Amino acid sequence: MAVNLSGRSFLKLLDFEPEEIRYLLDVAKEFKKLKLTNTPHKYLEGKNVALLFEKTSTRTRCAFEVAGYDLGMGVTFLDPTSSQMGKKESIADTARVLGRMYDGLEYRGFSQKIVEEISEKSGVPVWNGLTDDFHPTQMLADLLTIEENFGRLKGINLTFMGDARNNVANSLMVASAKMGLNFTCCGPKELFPNEKLVDECRKIAAENDCTITLTDDVKKGTENADVIYTDIWVSMGEPDEIWESRTKLLSPYQVNKEVMANAHDDAIFLHCLPSFHNLETTIGKDVYEKFGFKEMEVTDEVFESKQSKVFDEAENRMHTIKAVMYATLK
């Protein structure tokens, strides 16, 4: 199948065929080679993009900015404190204005409906930089990192531990089903993913010879895993009061050396980041003072171990986001 993503938005992986995801990963690999050999690749010179952030970010913002500059584009960053967005002007009006000026828009915010609306109203490609439901650009970096470590995606066993119905876990389930990885969600039943999404992913997985498993049993969920993945216990936009119940529910699903020892010997550890693996953050210290957890979703030992590929994964955000902007704007 000849892949052409020109003019498309990138809102969720459910909208993309496995061949299209494969194409984006291959383009990202080429861009990574160009970057690492210092070879200029200003293929989108003369174009401009705007990055809209209603939630905070380090990796996603910087990945879009550097990728945009490397491609030769002008890049504008907007957040609610420095623009009218949300307070004095609706998202729909903002999208219609920006669509007249920019060639593409990135949006990070709350409901998935908003990013869909921006795409519909702006008339230019829109890239989802994280919503409450999905985090699709993160998935491309994760798939690339897995492929770099194992030389393949098909048949890889990926276990997500923790808050299994958050944006990252939902997206990993979709990405796995599309690309032939066996996905296990390992967490408390209360936080299992939405049944409708699980059913949809199981149908996709059946077409791609892989499986979706839900379990609250840590031993069963992590044995035979090639990749152990986790995320923070409370996501952006959730209320602070939830920390108490979440720490209780999720502490049995912490990624520690016993979990890694139960997985395959060559298993790797991934995390979208940011991570609470020590007390060097204000939230980390606060949670420690209130509830006594020195490390949360992953121990410092695992985070800093050779099995941890989290910084390769973070770097890959930039190469993969570059591929998405290039493929949709060229």
Ligand code: CP
């Ligand atoms: N992984 C990720 O999206 O990181 P940021 O929140 O720093 O963008």
Ligand code: NVA
């Ligand atoms: N689930 C996290 C992901 C951060 C990249 C959040 O939404 O805060």
